Amino acid sequence: MSVFPKEQILVLRMEDYHQDIAATMTSVYAHLGLRGLNANEERQMNMVPVQNKNRKKMNIGKILNSTEDILRKFYEEYNKDLADLLGDLRFTWDDYYNMA
Known part of the structure; x- marks a missing residue:
C-alpha cells in the first residue's frame, strides 16, 4: 500500500x-477499466482448458478437524489484518467455514 493506492x-x-x-x-x-465481455466472448473464455491443472491429483478427502483448527488459529491474525485492510470481513474465513 506504500507503492500503490x-x-x-x-x-x-x-x-x-x-x-x-x-x-x-x-x-x-x-x-x-476494460469493457465487459459479451455472452459469446464469455462462453469462449470458459471453453479454454485449464493449463495448470494437476491431472494426477488424488482425492484424499476432507481435511481433519484438528488440522483445520491448527490452520485457522495460525492464520487468524493475518486474515483479520487483511480483512481490516481491505474492509472486507469475508477474508476472515468465518463465512466460508460457517457455510460448510
Whole structure:
C-alpha cells in the first residue's frame, strides 16, 4: 500500500472465483477499466482448458478437524489484518467455514 493506492489493488478469493467465475471476471474487467465481455466472448473464455491443472491429483478427502483448527488459529491474525485492510470481513474465513 506504500507503492500503490488501495483503489488500484484488487484482491480476490478463490472461493468466490470457483462459485461464480463470470461474476469474478466481470469485477476484474471493471477494476482494470476494460469493457465487459459479451455472452459469446464469455462462453469462449470458459471453453479454454485449464493449463495448470494437476491431472494426477488424488482425492484424499476432507481435511481433519484438528488440522483445520491448527490452520485457522495460525492464520487468524493475518486474515483479520487483511480483512481490516481491505474492509472486507469475508477474508476472515468465518463465512466460508460457517457455510460448510
